[in-house]
Amino acid sequence: MSRILYLQASPRAAQSLSIAVADAFLEAYRRHHPADTVTVLNLFQNELPPFDGAVLDAKYAVLSGKPHTPEQAEAWKAVTRVASEFAGHDKFVLAAAMWNFSIPYRLKHYLDLLIQPGLTFRFSPENGYSGLVTGKPAFLALARGGEYPPGSPAAPFDFQRPYLETILGFIGFTEIHTVTVEPTLGDPERTARSLGEARAKAAEIARTF
Secondary structure (H helix, E strand, O other): OOEEEEEEEOOOHHHOHHHHHHHHHHHHHHHHOOOOEEEEEEOOOOOOOOOOHHHHHHHHHHHOOOOOOHHHHHHHHHHHHHHHHHHOOOEEEEEEEOEOOEOOHHHHHHHHHHOOEOOOEEEEOOOEEEEOOOOOEEEEEEEOOOOOOOOOOOHHHOOOHHHHHHHHHHOOOOEEEEEEEOOOOOOHHHHHHHHHHHHHHHHHHHOOO
């Protein structure tokens, strides 16, 4: 039995097209894996610990190989809890829209907490950086108002999909499936067609995820 962590990075709930695609993925997934469990974490409905002050000092202590002070050790527990919850799952589903060519600030906050030395990646002079979250697949359901096809004039403005795939790869993911709904602004019929295609593709990926 596998445990899935479903990260929702949208405040729009039922109106979110990225969540609609992720939900279609999980609906199909459950048909093939009825014993697996899904934990939903909506990043706009759950408070995240701050990443400043003693927490930031604790990170720099780790980076410099220094022991934590008692205050830093206590602050670092919040970061450790986020990473431990994440690493305790076997598979990952993420629904996220594009905000200002990038990702929602709540998702960036979560990733800034998650991606920490000794927790989700490590560094050695001999081997450089290596991820610690390995052997686990991820499914990304992304939505954006415009279109950013590879090689187009708009492609350099896409800091959503490349960033997410890169940052997950940095912490060890090698199996990342991405489905995108675009454009979500403009012609409603075109948006509906794109959403339908994304849902169908998501359901197909779910069969062997």
